[in-house]
Amino acid sequence: MFRSLVWGFYLMDFDSDSGEFSRLHNLFTFHLGIAVALSWLTSLYAAVYAPWVRNIRPLIDPANVGPVESTWSYLFIFPVVLTTAWLISIFGQNLFAQFRLLKNQAVEFAIAAVVAFAMFYLSIDRAVAAMLIGM
Numbered sequence: 001m002f003r004s005l006v007w008g009f010y011l012m013d014f015d016s017d018s019g020e021f022s023r024l025h026n027l028f029t030f031h032l033g034i035a036v037a038l039s040w041l042t043s044l045y046a047a048v049y050a051p052w053v054r055n056i057r058p059l060i061d062p063a064n065v066g067p068v069e070s071t072w073s074y075l076f077i078f079p080v081v082l083t084t085a086w087l088i089s090i091f092g093q094n095l096f097a098q099f100r101l102l103k104n105q106a107v108e109f110a111i112a113a114v115v116a117f118a119m120f121y122l123s124i125d126r127a128v129a130a131m132l133i134g135m
Contacts, residue, residue: 021097024109029089032116036086039079039123046127047075060129075130078123085116 050056056074057064089096102108 021105024105025089025093025096028109028112029086029093031113032082032086032089035116035120036079036082039082039120042124042127043075043079046130047071050075050130051133056130056133059133071130074126078119078126082116082119082123085119 050071051059052071054070056071057066057069100108
């Protein structure tokens with residue numbers, strides 16, 4: 001199943017698990033693409049209703065008088081990160097197929113899905129918060 005351990009990564013035999021990897025990777029990439037599209041659509045919709053202020057955080061949470069964060073960075077940082085992850089996932093499929101961190105591919109994809117979902121949730125949460133103060 002595995003050829004060797006190099007720098008903490010398991011090198012995979014292409015004959016053993018390539019079908020399972022392709023199936024999981026295609027499923028993950030498809031769902032990440034849907035999350036990216038929804039994240040962008042929600043953030044763009046919120047940008048129409050968000051006030052164009054320099055410091056948006058005190059408007060959302062008056063107790064938070066933290067660092068200045070503009071509406072643009074507040075709304076669009078997570079969609080940009082999700083888009084970057086999606087593009088890396090698409091164009092880096094061969095690289096991801098060769099290296100493994102864990103012996104079980106399903107666990108690796110589950111961890112990636114949890115991280116992607118958390119980023120998607122934070123993106124939607126920020127957009128909804130901006131929409132609520134804009135209405």
